[in-house]
Amino acid sequence: MTFVDKIAKLWSLRGVFAESLGYSLLIALGAVILGFIIGVVLAVIRIAPKNNIVVRLLDKIAVLYITVIRGTPTLVQLLILYNSVLVSFKSMSTNLLVPIIAFGINSGAYMAEIIRSGISSIDVGQMEAGRSAGLSWLTTMKKIIIPQAIKVVIPTIFNEIIILVKETSVVSYIVLKVDSRQKWDLLGMAEKQGLATPACYLTFLFFAAIMYLAVVMLLTLVQHLIERRFKKNER
């Protein structure tokens, strides 16, 4: 096969590749949203004053969660979730919910630590001003501290998002193994098409790499735009 033939083959598959890229992005987006919510909740629990038993218990759970998730490979987590959830909910395998939940749970642990460091970086005077005006700890957290903390950690959060987008490619491993009727993510599609047309395998892999790179560059651009917007907002 000549190079032109390979490109022609790739072009003929543009529809399925575009669809699979969409799935990859959808998994990443869902996981980011879920991970962010988990992250904020865990960070707030970690940072809360430990003045009653409920908070102390929640804190212990949060620490355990973060330790376990950060201490085990994503692929293992994904496999465990697939094999436990898939057994009971066969139908879930055909949609994107399982990988979204798996990556969301995973990313939540990392986001928690990022957001917690952001919260710690905010001057204690902000909390004191809120509390001395009669606002509760939680209200001050929500209205004053977290908005400022998020701004501080936006660059780090974007790094996490970028990692997540690339890491979604791990599902291809499972998709191939578990169920052939599934929606294919970008790398999974490259693998699948590569098996069908071995001569083009490398071309498809390169294509997938370029797509991931393009998405990451786009995200980096968005990150810069957001940072600049924040800056302007306060000048």
Place this chain on the structure above:
Amino acid sequence: MNGNLLEIKGLYKNFKKSKVLKGISVGIKKGEKVALIGPSGSGKSTLLRCMNLLEEPTYGEVWLGDNLLTPVDPYLHPEIIKSSRTFSKLLRETDGSDAAAEELVARIKREDLLHEKHEGLTYSREMRDYLNTYKIDINKARARVGMVFQHFNLFNNLTVMQNLTLAPVELKLKTKEEAEAKGMELLERIGLPDKRDVYPSTLSGGQKQRIAIIRALAMNPEIILFDEPTSALDPEMVGEVLDLIRDLAEEGMTMVIVTHEMAFAREVADRVLFVCDGVIAESGTPEEIFDHPKNPRLQQFLQCVL
């Protein structure tokens, strides 16, 4: 209680092992202006922050009018001490006279002999009744006490107007419209109505502090606590902030000010408290404190700062 707007009784504050406040009692009447002066590290800020429970007292009680902000301190209430098991047990070892009982109360206080968990039902009921009668939710209390910080502490993520309206609206003291009307009125009062929609980072120190002061005023507080309101300012901005505080004083606002501006304390305060080594070493009118200081530490302190 006995006409004081804010009252501190038998206040002790320890940070871990270090004893910062060692037995402070002070009452502040409505309309009174009290200045706290004293050497660095003497506990002025800690005392001020105990007044709205930003610091939690180790012992002692803080009262806002008839409302208790802290837990009950049994040592301040002889009748609670007398209801305890420790008291009845120790009383049996004495002749049981009134004088012996009084001496025993004093001893229990002095030697910190009460153990919450072992004092029996009567004691627990006395404590609980007392709390139920006087205790007030701390957030409700803080809404009535304004605080102005050395470093302003304006909410950085909010515009000036949002800074002024957040707490009144969140606490449902005012509707958004009412809060904004009041905010505008206050901004006009300090001559900064055009700053309503800017963020704090664009303001000068003097502007920030004046806005922090009207942020406290927006809550219609009964009393305002100031912790060195001008210490973080460039010299040319000190005047505008002091002018505003002076105006408030003249309008009859009750205030407690920690300050190193002795001339200002002298001019504005009705009463000056000299805090030294965790106690109020001397208190009196500005004339008494500045012109006829008795305590040698105060004399020494005044020599250094005047």
